Amino acid sequence: MIKEKLTLDEQIAHMEKKGIKFGIITQKEAKEILSSKTYYFKLKSYAKIYPKDTQGLYQGLEFAYMYEISKMDVAFRNFILTTALAIEHLTKTALLNAFNTSNEDGYNIVERFLQADEGKNAQDELQKYESSNISIRGGNYALVAKYKDEMPIWVFVELIGFNNFIKFYIFYQQNVANYLPSIDRVALEGAKWLRNLAAHNNCVLMKIPNTNQEQRRHLFRKLSAYKMNIIPKNSTYTLEYMMKKSLVVDFLDMIDLFFQICKSVNTKTHLITQFDELMLYIEKYQRTLDSNQDLKDFFEFIKKSFEILKK
Helix, strand or coil, X not given: CCCCCXXXXXXXXXXXXXXXXXXXXXXHHHHXXXXXXXXXXXXXHHHHXXXXXXXXXXXXXXXXXXXXXXXXXXXXXXXXXXXXXXXXXXXXXHHHHHHHCCCCCCCHHHHHHHHCHHHHHHHHHHHCCCCCCHHHHXXXXXXXXHHXXXXXXXXXXXXXXXXXXXXXXXXXXXXXXXXXXCCCHHHHHHHHHXXXXXXXXXXXXXXXXXXXXXXXXXXXXXXXXXXXXXXXXXXXXXXXXHCCEHHHHHHHHHHHHXXXXXXXXXXXXXXXXXXXXXXXXXXXXXXXXXXXXXXHHHHHHHHHHHHXXXX
C-alpha cells in the first residue's frame, strides 16, 4: 500500500494519534526539530523499541525520548566507526607484516585469489574503477590504471573494500605457509556489518530488540567468568538473555577483536578514553534511559562488559 506524503503538521498529528506525547518537547518545538535537525522517517524508527498497548498505541513514549535516542545513536555510531576502521587497519597491517616475512612475491597470491571463487567480487570491485578518463581521476583510479595487469598485495589491500579484504585475509591464511594471526571470521563479519550501518548513517539503536541465532561461545565463556561483575543484583536481565541480542554480541565481539589484535598501548588507551566519553555522553540522557528498560539495560551491559574485555 502506497502511503501518502505528510506535511510537518500531519507528521506530528500522526505521531499523536499513535500515542506519542509532546509533554517535554512541545509540538511547536517538534516541528522545528523535524524541519531543521532531523527528519520524520529516521526519528520515528526509534519508536520501535517501545511497547504498544492492545490498541496499538505506544506506551510511555515522548517525542523527546525519540529525539534524545537519535543523539545517542549518532555518538554510538561514531564510536562503532572509529573501532571498525581501527580493526580494518590492524588486520591489514597484520597481513602485510606476515607477507614481509614470507617467500611470496606479492603478485602471485593476489592473482590466485582473483582467479578463485572467493575473489570474484574483488574482481568486480576493481573493474568498477576502470573508465575512459581513468588517468585523470587520481586516487584509486590511478592505482588501478597503473597496476591492473600486475597487482601487488600492498596495492591490492588499499583498493578493496572490507568485505573483500576479509575474504582475502582468510584466503591468505589458508594458502600461504607462513604464520598469519588467526582471526574469528564471525567477529570480522560483525564488525563489517556494524561499520556499514554506521557509515551509511543507519539507525543502530532501533536494532536492540533483534535476536541472534548463532551462539558466540567464546564470548559467552569470557564474560561468564566475570558474571557477578556484569550482572548486578536484582537485575532485569541475565547474561544468557543479553547474549541472544544481535547488536550486543556483534558490538562486544568487535570490541573483543580489537583488544586481541591491537598491540599498541597508546591505541588501546585512546579507544578506552573514547568509550568512557561515549558512556558519559549517554548518561546525560538519563530520563530517556529510564523510559525504556531495554535501552537502559543495553548500555549498562555493554559498559560493564567493556571493562572485562579491555583487560
